[in-house]
Amino acid sequence: MKKTLLSLVVIGGGLLSAGAFASDGTITINGQVNNVSCSINVNGQSGGDYEMTLPTVAQSSLKSGSTAGAKLLAIQVTGCTSAGGSLPAGVRAAFENTNVNPNTGNLLNTTPAGGATLGATNVEIQLTNSQKMPINLITNVNNVMTPIDANGASTMNYYVQYIAPSADAISGKVTTSAVYSLDYQ
Numbered sequence: 606m607k608k609t610l611l612s613l614v615v616i617g618g619g620l621l622s623a624g625a626f627a628s629d630g631t632i633t634i635n636g637q638v639n640n641v642s643c644s645i646n647v648n649g650q651s652g653g654d655y656e657m658t659l660p661t662v663a664q665s666s667l668k669s670g671s672t673a674g675a676k677l678l679a680i681q682v683t684g685c686t687s688a689g690g691s692l693p694a695g696v697r698a699a700f701e702n703t704n705v706n707p708n709t710g711n712l713l714n715t716t717p718a719g720g721a722t723l724g725a726t727n728v729e730i731q732l733t734n735s736q737k738m739p740i741n742l743i744t745n746v747n748n749v750m751t752p753i754d755a756n757g758a759s760t761m762n763y764y765v766q767y768i769a770p771s772a773d774a775i776s777g778k779v780t781t782s783a784v785y786s787l788d789y790q
Contacts, residue, residue, distance in 0.1 A: 640688035641789050643696075643757065646681040657765060659730075659779070667767055667774035672731060675766040682787065685757030693789035695750030696759050700732065700742045701784040709770045710741030712781040725777035727769050732783065735762040742783070750790055 647655035655678075662673040680698050687693070704713050711731045716724030732740045738747040740763070753759045767779065 639693070639789055641685060641693060642687075643682035643685035643787065645787075646683070648677070648679050653785075659765065659767065662767060664774055664776040667728060667769040669727075669769055669772050672766045672768045675733075675737070675764045678732075678763040678765050680761045680763070680785075681759070682753070682761075683756075683758045685753055685759075692753050692757055695752050695790050696761065697745075697748050697750050697788050698761055698763070698785040699745055699788035700740070700748070701786070702743050703784045704781050705742045706770070707743055709768075710739070710743045710746075711768055711770060712742065712783055714779045714781055716778045716780045718777065723777040725779050726775040727772040728774045728777075728779055729768050729770055730779065730781050730783075731766050731768040733764045733766070735764075737764055750788075753789075 644651075645653040647653065648657070657676065657678065659674045659676055666673040682696055685692055685696075704715060705711065706713050706729060709729060711729035714724055714726075714728050714730070716722060718724045718726050732742065734740055734747050734749055740746065740748045751759045751761045767774070
């Protein structure tokens with residue numbers, strides 16, 4: 606009896622999984638690999654890597670939903686060239702969703718809450734565009750293209766700030782990082 610029941614379960618499971626292979630449509634994915642190269646400076650420092658220190662802010666300035674300590678992050682590209690001869694019209698820093706809260710699109714504080722250096726709680730890092738509109742780092746919404754001039758140069762201005770997304774901040778250290786790639790159009 607046990608062998609028969611097990612055989613029916615195995616056969617039944619095989620029939621159920623056959624339906625999982627049925628096709629309901631096709632998704633066509635298009636893209637482009639370009640041959641654009643540029644020199645990158647971040648806040649005047651040569652190269653694409655940069656370490657930023659935000660100003661120390663009072664815990665009381667970060668009530669639920671508020672921001673504080675905004676600081677300019679200027680990513681400059683110069684000397685852009687293209688093997689095809691024509692430069693793209695615009696560029697932006699496309700941020701990857703590493704260390705990102707999927708609910709808010711902000712960078713998570715990666716300093717652990719506890720131990721010798723207590724991490725701040727209820728604090729994330731928010732990036733905004735030059736008009737100070739929040740950029741969702743999951744979707745890159747509000748991350749606009751910046752024109753590239755005839756000399757192959759552009760400056761992308763962003764702001765980086767603390768945010769208490771859903772509750773009042775509790776003091777402590779804040780550390781995170783944002784990974785980006787240049788996106789040309």
